[in-house]
Amino acid sequence: MKILLTFFCITILSTQCVSNKLDKQSKNDNRKVAMIYKYYTRGFYREHHVQQNKVKTFLDYAKIKFTTREVVPIDWAKALDLLNKIDFKEFENLEAPSNDRHTDQVQHGELTIKINTSTFRSRSFDHGNPPDQIKALVSHLLYMSEGDAIQK
Numbered sequence: 001m002k003i004l005l006t007f008f009c010i011t012i013l014s015t016q017c018v019s020n021k022l023d024k025q026s027k028n029d030n031r032k033v034a035m036i037y038k039y040y041t042r043g044f045y046r047e048h049h050v051q052q053n054k055v056k057t058f059l060d061y062a063k064i065k066f067t068t069r070e071v072v073p074i075d076w077a078k079a080l081d082l083l084n085k086i087d088f089k090e091f092e093n094l095e096a097p098s099n100d101r102h103t104d105q106v107q108h109g110e111l112t113i114k115i116n117t118s119t120f121r122s123r124s125f126d127h128g129n130p131p132d133q134i135k136a137l138v139s140h141l142l143y144m145s146e147g148d149a150i151q152k
Contacts, residue, residue, distance in 0.1 A: 031115055031116055032114075032115070032116050033051070033052070033080065033083070033113075033114070033115050034049060034050070034051050034113075034114040035051075035079065035111070035112070035113055035114075035137075035141055036048065036049050036050070036111070036112040036113075036114070037050070037109070037110070037111050037112075037138060037141045037142065037145070038109070038110050038112075039107040039108060039109045039110075039127035040061075040107055040108055041101075041104060041106075041107040041108060042104065044107065045058070045059070045061045046058070047063070048141060048142070048144075048145035048146075050071070050079065050141050050144055050145065051071070052071065052076055053070070053071055054068050054069065054070060054071055055068065055069045055070075055071055055144055055145045056068050057069075057145055057146075069144075069145070069147075071144060072144075075140070075143070075144050076144075078140060079137065079140055079141065079144065082136050082137040083113065083137060085136075086113075086133060086134060086137065087133070088113075088120050090133070091113070091120045091134075092121060092122065092123070093123070094122055094123060094125075094131040094134065095123070095131060096123065096124065096125035096126060096129070096131060097125075097126075097129055097131060097132070098125075098126050098129050099126070100126050101124065101125070101126045101127070106126045106127055106129070107126075107127040108124045108125075108126075108127065109124065109125050109126060109128070109130060110123075110124055110125070111130070111134055111138060111141075
């Protein structure tokens, strides 16, 4: 009798866990996500808009010149995985590890995340040296946009 009761409890619990996982996955599938990474300095501007199906890169401040690329589904899945690891309560208060951008040694970098109607904007940081919490995501977005970023 104890074995039967134990087996019944395990079956119920595992079914509930699978159900919760499917609910969470369907919520993630229904959200509209856009990630915008821009880096700029005097006379130079790049802005990458990464969405599920395409990457649009603006090449100038006026946003007249641009290029587009298709997004590989595996890359998008990895970007969402990296995005899910970010604490959005702390996102807008992340401190840059260096300040070379203030003396024009490197370009300013900024990351903006749009999820449905919510927008999260990071503080400015040195392009190539983002805060550790978003470093992997920024590197992956550059890889998806430019194809030549170093992935770690």
